[in-house]
Amino acid sequence: MGRMKFIVGGVLILAAVIYLIFSATKANAEYFMTVDELKAKSTSMAGQDVRVSGAVVGDTIQYNAKTLTLAFDVAQVPSDQKEVDAEGGLAAVLHAAVIDPNRARLQIIYNGPKPDLLKNEAQAIMTGYLDSNGVFHADELLLKCPTKYQEAVPNQVGE
Amino acid sequence: MVADFGYGVITIAFLVALYSGGAAIYGERTKSADWIESARRAMLLLWPLISLCAASLIYLLITNHFEVSFVYEVTSREMPTYLKITAWWGGQAGSLVFWSWLMAAFASLVTLRKWDRDREFLPWVIVVTSITTAFFLSLVVFYENPFSFFWQGPNGKLITDAAGNAIKGMLAPMAGASIAIPQDGNGLNPLLRHPGMIIHPPMLYLGFVSFVIPFAFAIAALITGRTDDRWIRLTRRWTLFAWLFLSCGLVLGSRWAYDVLGWGGFWGWDPVEIAALMPWLTGTAFLHSVMIQEKRGMLKQWNMLLIILTYSLVIFGTFLTRTGVLSSVHAFAQSAIGPAFFVFIGVTFVVSVALLIYRWPDLRGETEMKSMLSREALFLLNNLLFISVLVVCFWGVVFPIISQLFTGQTVTVGPPFYQTAVAPLFAGLMLLMGVAPLSAWGHSSLKTLGRAIWKSAVAALVVTAILSFTYTNNLIALVGFFLVVLVLLVTLQEFWRATRARSKATQENFALSFWNLFGRDRRRYGGYVIHISMMLMAIGILGINLFQVQTQGTVSTNNSLSLSGYTVKYDSVAQFPGPDGQQVTRAVVSVYQGNHYLGDLYPRIDYYPTEQQNMTIPGNRSTLKDDLYTILVDWQPASTNGATFKIFVNPLVNWLWIGAILFLFGIIIAAWPDRDAERVPARVHHVNQTESKQSSAAD
Secondary structure (H helix, E strand, C coil), X not given: CHHHHHHHHHHHHHHHHHHHHHXXXXXXEEEEEEHHHHHHCXXXXXXXXXXXXXXXXXXXXXXXXXCCEEEEEEECXXXXXXXXXXXXXXXXXXXXXXXXXXXXXXXXXXXXXXXXXXXXXXXXXXXXXXXXXXXXXXXXXXXXXXXXXXXXXXXXXXX | CHHHHHHHHHHHXXXXXXXXXXXXHHHHHCCCHHHHHHHHHHHHHHHHHHHHHXXXXXXXXXXXXXXXXXXXXXXXXXXXXXXXXXXXXXXXXHHHHHHXXXXXXXXXXXXXXXXXXXXXXHHXXXXXXXXXXXXXHHHHHHHCCCCCEEEECCCCCECECCCCCECEECCCCCCCCEECEECCCCCCCHXXXXXXXXXXXXXXXXXXXXXXXXXXXXXXXXXXXXXXXXHHHHXXXXXXXXHHHHHHHHHHHHHHHHHHCCCCCCCCCCHXXXXXXXXXXXXXXXXXXXXXXXXHCCCHHHHHHHHXXXXXXXXXXXXXXXXXXXXXXXXXXXXXXXXXXXXXXXXXXXXXXXXXXXXXXXXXXXXXXXXXXXXHHHHHHHXXXXXXXXXXXXXXXXXXXXXXXXXXXXXXXXXXXXXXXXXXXXXXXXXXXXXHHHCCCCCCCHHHHHHHHHHHXXXXXXXXXXXXXXXXXXXXXXXXXXXXXXXXXXXXXHHHHHHHHHHHXXXXXXXXXXXXXXXXXXXXHHHHHHHHHHHHHXXXXXXXXXXXXXXXXXXXXXXXXXXXXXXXXXXXXXXXXXXXXXXXXXXXXEEEECCEEEEEECCEEEEECCCCEEEEECEEEECCCEEEEEEEEEECCCHHHCEEEEEEEEECCHHHHHHHHHHHHHHHHHHCCCCCCCCCCCCCCCCCHHHHHHHHHCC
């Protein structure tokens, strides 16, 4: 009898926690896509919360400090780590994506201050939605520069 | 030369660690005191050896030996010497050496101080700590060598692999190659050059590594079959120290994020943050549940499982925070040492759980839990909630991988997921903090509990009602504030009751009684102080999460932005070189509340030319009511063209930091050594009544 009480209580708590995790996952899931994938599914993903990543194309960065409107293009980069490794690491992949004119590109509009790390060939991860014109409206903008601290080759060898 | 020496020493240290572990196992198997003594001496040799290696590394760092790849990666000529020293743990390879160095130090401390007392456990403690140290040293020796050189061919060109990455190593990769010496290093990431960030990693590591000691004793208890609570009593203070440092590390990291990252928050549910939080969660659960084992002889199996989990999460946390997998969840296998970590975590976990299963019958509880409202039942519930938070965190970290595996589509969850899933669990924990101190061991009923709590509950309701009229009508906030007030009142009432009782019994005056209360039961009253500090922190967290407001805009000089009662007027902007080689752009803004002048703030942007990186440092005015957090976003050279600011008002967030300080203070109270801590019987092999009474005074 005493044991039963605890088992029932434990099961109830377990069920509550599982429900909590699943409902929170469902409500807050963000699809993580590459530029290619998003373009391929542009109709079914329109208006959905999506996370997309790409390489920042430096020439396209436009920033209006008065209205705090930031616009730039990102170029397709593969999300698969094996693919990235095969192409010589993240920095090389980002560089290749930006200089290749045939890569799929996506225009990003972001409202807010221009982040410090927004530079040519940075990796940008945006959360937002795709509108019917194929422009991506980002609510959140995350930037990663390839950590040159670990990967870089010294460019000035002495002696 | 020095690099070769350092690498030689670390290789020897690796072999010594292997020998020490092996000799201790062999000595225990064959009951050979000589072998065990040899293992002990080998283990004691580890710390001096790793210290020598660390000294070589620090020497190379401060003397700009950029031909050594690690020195090149984390330092540059312009960096001040103290930053060059702390760069030791600023990169992956160095921090692995740092980890091993701490591990060897702690293991030596344990065996040097208490060899005779803990003779039965210590050979196995040596095995666990030596194997752990050997694992980290093997990573240094085989994968992440901080002493490896850059090489150039006879033509003077750097030797690289096909992808253009420099080939690094101790030996020339081809005939005729010579060591390449870059003129300057890359330098430490400017974001990491903050005092908080300099002591944050060592704090986390101290916490991580201290948790290995209770784990090692737990494994020793499982192997030797000495499965009573002796291993817990012996390592109680290690656990508290681990908890203290880990908590300190988490707090410093949050404060750093708030001060330096300039996004107005302190915790972003980043996988790296979660990696440090997860062992803290199991550690906290462990700290609570060991009390049940000590007092009631229950939950022995559970405690073992918790400390095993904590150990695995510590190793996992080191892996996540230090292997460059920070960028995205896709990069889990990016580093060469990733698979090594997974194999090590997997093997140690499986072996530990196998030992636990082997001893499972010996670890049965001595009494059975009867009442759902007894202190032990509520502690168990507290444990379940902590583990639930852990499951939420773990799920969030691995969900992208799982979704990738099963649907081929990566789905991630962000901060809102954690917030919605974790908030009810933390509310449950808060409620328990209010109720559990009032419940009795063994048996409590709704009636007795109700009688103890109703006054506090009514008072908390009244405060909440007042708040709902004067401060907010946000339901989540009101529930939160109700719980905060309830826990504060219950805890203060406990202090009041105990102090009054003591004062009456001893004829001491009230203040003295209050002081002596802590001496009588440090763990209990230190714990209460921690509960109070948690409530203060909860006020801050509720405030910034639920009531943060922000605005942004571009203004020219003498114009202003307004936000929730504050007016921020842009006065001027100036540029000047900073002490660290950076270019500082500093704005001066004056803050008014109505027409009342409050003072100036100096939000600034530091630009580091070598690294081509900006750092946005907010100007912050902090009061108990709220923080006015101003960020300089952008500016035009002619001040009439204006500057762009982002302004946050973060209500109540200061209580978070006040709570954090009180929290550390509470842990120190709980961990403060008892006067008679050393009075523990040595070499007792049979448990009996008298012994368990005596050893309750142990640390």
